[in-house]
Amino acid sequence: MKRITAALLIAALILFLFLACGDSSSSSDDNDDDNNTTDDDTSDDDSSDDDIDDDDNDDNDTTDDDTPDDDTIDDDTIDDDSIDDDTGGDWDPPFAPEPSDEIGIFVSAAIGSDDNPGTMQSPVHTVAYGLELAAAAGKVVFVAKGTYNESVTPGVSLFGGYRASDWARNMPTYITTIETADRAAVTITCQKAQVIVEGFTLLGATVEGESWAVEIAGGDAIVAHNIIRGDSMFQYGEAISYGLYIHEQSTVEVIRNIIGGGDVFSGDPTVVSAGAIIHNSEAYLFNNIITSGQAFGYGSASRGVQVLYLSNVVLANNLIQTQQTLGSTVSLLVGGSALATAVNNTIIAAEGRWSGSIGVYVEGQALLANNAVRCSGNRLTCSALDVAEAYGTMISMYNNDLWGIGEFHPLTQFPDYFDDLEEINACEWYGCIAAADNISADPLFVGGGDLHLTAGSPCIDAGLDPSPWYEVEIDFDGDARPLGDGWDIGADEYTP
Numbered sequence: 001m002k003r004i005t006a007a008l009l010i011a012a013l014i015l016f017l018f019l020a021c022g023d024s025s026s027s028s029d030d031n032d033d034d035n036n037t038t039d040d041d042t043s044d045d046d047s048s049d050d051d052i053d054d055d056d057n058d059d060n061d062t063t064d065d066d067t068p069d070d071d072t073i074d075d076d077t078i079d080d081d082s083i084d085d086d087t088g089g090d091w092d093p094p095f096a097p098e099p100s101d102e103i104g105i106f107v108s109a110a111i112g113s114d115d116n117p118g119t120m121q122s123p124v125h126t127v128a129y130g131l132e133l134a135a136a137a138g139k140v141v142f143v144a145k146g147t148y149n150e151s152v153t154p155g156v157s158l159f160g161g162y163r164a165s166d167w168a169r170n171m172p173t174y175i176t177t178i179e180t181a182d183r184a185a186v187t188i189t190c191q192k193a194q195v196i197v198e199g200f201t202l203l204g205a206t207v208e209g210e211s212w213a214v215e216i217a218g219g220d221a222i223v224a225h226n227i228i229r230g231d232s233m234f235q236y237g238e239a240i241s242y243g244l245y246i247h248e249q250s251t252v253e254v255i256r257n258i259i260g261g262g263d264v265f266s267g268d269p270t271v272v273s274a275g276a277i278i279h280n281s282e283a284y285l286f287n288n289i290i291t292s293g294q295a296f297g298y299g300s301a302s303r304g305v306q307v308l309y310l311s312n313v314v315l316a317n318n319l320i321q322t323q324q325t326l327g328s329t330v331s332l333l334v335g336g337s338a339l340a341t342a343v344n345n346t347i348i349a350a351e352g353r354w355s356g357s358i359g360v361y362v363e364g365q366a367l368l369a370n371n372a373v374r375c376s377g378n379r380l381t382c383s384a385l386d387v388a389e390a391y392g393t394m395i396s397m398y399n400n401d402l403w404g405i406g407e408f409h410p411l412t413q414f415p416d417y418f419d420d421l422e423e424i425n426a427c428e429w430y431g432c433i434a435a436a437d438n439i440s441a442d443p444l445f446v447g448g449g450d451l452h453l454t455a456g457s458p459c460i461d462a463g464l465d466p467s468p469w470y471e472v473e474i475d476f477d478g479d480a481r482p483l484g485d486g487w488d489i490g491a492d493e494y495t496p
Contacts, residue, residue, distance in 0.1 A: 109146030
């Protein structure tokens with residue numbers, strides 16, 4: 001998304017002050033027209049927004065001058081420029097309703113007490129008690145900034161990122177953290193209605209060698225605009241850290257989160273760090289950053305997203321990455337009897353020192369379209385795509401970029417590998433249902449951890465319209481798709 005530069009903001013401010021203050025020698029302009037440099041009329045009757053009080057409530061200059069503009073919602077009445085200059089942007093709206101005592105219970109670690117009724121003026125102190133009151137009253141819960149050392153099981157929706165003085169919301173500013181001493185900060189199980197969890201930093205803890213920050217077990221949920229991270233651990237036994245763990249036939253929408261597993265170190269054969277694990281559930285993941293932690297130990301593994309047993313998952317516009325491990329790294333793993341549809345993701349696998357690096361591994365069924373996939377083969381030859389020669393494996397793939405750093409194969413099917421793009425696109429390998437227009441070229445990311453495309457990238461306009469499988473109308477930044485002659489490959493739509 002285009003952003004206004006600091007220089008432009010300063011220039012706009014100077015212009016604003018000049019026009020607003022005018023020439024002190026001028027006569028007063030009291031006839032409600034606009035014939036001098038000071039616009040003091042009560043209506044804004046010129047084409048410039050130069051009055052001291054911005055009484056037009058639109059957005060026709062380079063500065064977003066609506067009142068107030070201190071939240072993540074684009075609150076102009078008319079947003080008639082090409083730049084969404086609010087903190088968040090109306091392409092990615094939050095789910096929270098407007099706070100009020102009629103619909104909500106309020107929680108504040110700073111000024112609340114569990115002896116209070118949980119109103120805006122008299123909030124409670126703990127999230128758990130707020131959830132209890134809200135469940136009884138059929139309300140939702142609003143939580144003010146602060147750190148809450150507890151583990152919660154919401155049966156109603158839970159919204160963070162507020163200022164307790166007036167319950168204004170700005171999620172990046174009013175950081176609201178739930179940090180548990182239990183395994184999961186938030187656990188969602190079977191409930192009567194869909195639960196939304198939005199606007200938090202959620203941190204898991206290690207219990208008996210396991211940690212996951214958010215667990216959804218048989219629940220129906222939306223998880224949006226959160227930072228979610230499993231605990232890091234150093235121990236001798238089993239070490240498992242997930243950011244998000246979805247299982248037991250859950251149905252979940254995961255939107256615009258930063259999700260990560262913790263770093264794990266152990267001599268045990270089971271040493272796993274994963275961003276998200278989805279088992280026997282339906283999930284939709286959109287516009288997330290999902291990473292594993294580092295994993296070091298005998299048999300260690302790092303996974304970005306792992307889709308397992310009878311799951312049906314759609315992934316679009318995500319940045320999916322693994323961190324370095326001594327064992328194996330796989331950024332997107334689709335296990336047997338699982339189904340994944342992956343559209344316009346950027347998928348990066350870091351180095352697996354002993355067992356190699358795989359961008360995407362498919363043993364179940366997968367549809368891959370417009371994904372930028374990169375593995376790391378600095379020590380061992382890596383595979384951008386590894387397809388198991390197993391019963392039930394089926395894959396269709398269109399317009400993906402299969403690339404690697406160092407020694408790599410675009411496609412591996414043990415013990416064979418395929419480096420010829422014509423052979424790959426001819427679908428002459430086990431499990432292939434359809435393949436067309438896949439490429440293998442350096443995507444030319446910005447670099448230094450920045451996965452935006454640069455000018456000249458072979459991914460620009462090299463994708464296809466993904467609407468037969470999923471409607472992708474914006475990219476990871478909110479820029480419109482397509483821009484130019486076609487869809488770009490990966491999570492970023494290149495903007496000059």
